[in-house]
Amino acid sequence: xxxxxxxxxxxxxxxxxxxxxxxxxxxxxxxxxxxxxxxxxxxxxxxxxxxxxxxxxxxxxxxxxxxxxxxxxxxxxxxxxxxxxxxxxxxxxxxxxxxxxxxxxxxxxxxxxxxxxxxxxxxxxxxxxxxxxxxxxxxxxxxxxxxxxxxxxxxxxxxxxxxxxxxx
Numbered sequence: 001x002x003x004x005x006x007x008x009x010x011x012x013x014x015x016x017x018x019x020x021x022x023x024x025x026x027x028x029x030x031x032x033x034x035x036x037x038x039x040x041x042x043x044x045x046x047x048x049x050x051x052x053x054x055x056x057x058x059x060x061x062x063x064x065x066x067x068x069x070x071x072x073x074x075x076x077x078x079x080x081x082x083x084x085x086x087x088x089x090x091x092x093x094x095x096x097x098x099x100x101x102x103x104x105x106x107x108x109x110x111x112x113x114x115x116x117x118x119x120x121x122x123x124x125x126x127x128x129x130x131x132x133x134x135x136x137x138x139x140x141x142x143x144x145x146x147x148x149x150x151x152x153x154x155x156x157x158x159x160x161x162x163x164x165x166x167x168x
Contacts, residue, residue: 013077020066020073027066031059057103061096068093082157090151094144101140 068089075086 016073017077020070024063024066024070027059027062031063034059058100058107061100061103065093065096068096082154082161084155084158087151087155087158090147090154094147094151097140097144097147099144101137101144104140105137 072086072089072093075081075083080086
């Protein structure tokens, strides 16, 4: 029974490591494509400059989260999950998630106001709430708070492990 668990643990760890690497490279490519699109739009006569600038912090936050998650998974894969570096990483991921929700809503508001102004879009209040992504902003804030609590638990774990290492 324990042998089966030992086989599954490294497999899950490898899957997590591959997923973190994939997320890191994917979000980096997404940011690069976004920057190319931003440069293209800024030098064109298009009216969507404000929309592109409104969404700029989102890809940056995604790359930052991917970078931090990659470091977190690498240290856990190396057998060192309870370190102060991982506490810092978790806190930064939590803060990024807290910031991401309102920024996402702001970007959608900019896009929506542009559509209303330039295309005479008519919306009722239910459409407005749905299009602004209030529910997804709330979810991002909730997840950010949850990750910050997890970071605090990791901080306590690091302190307990340090105390245990000093007493043995």
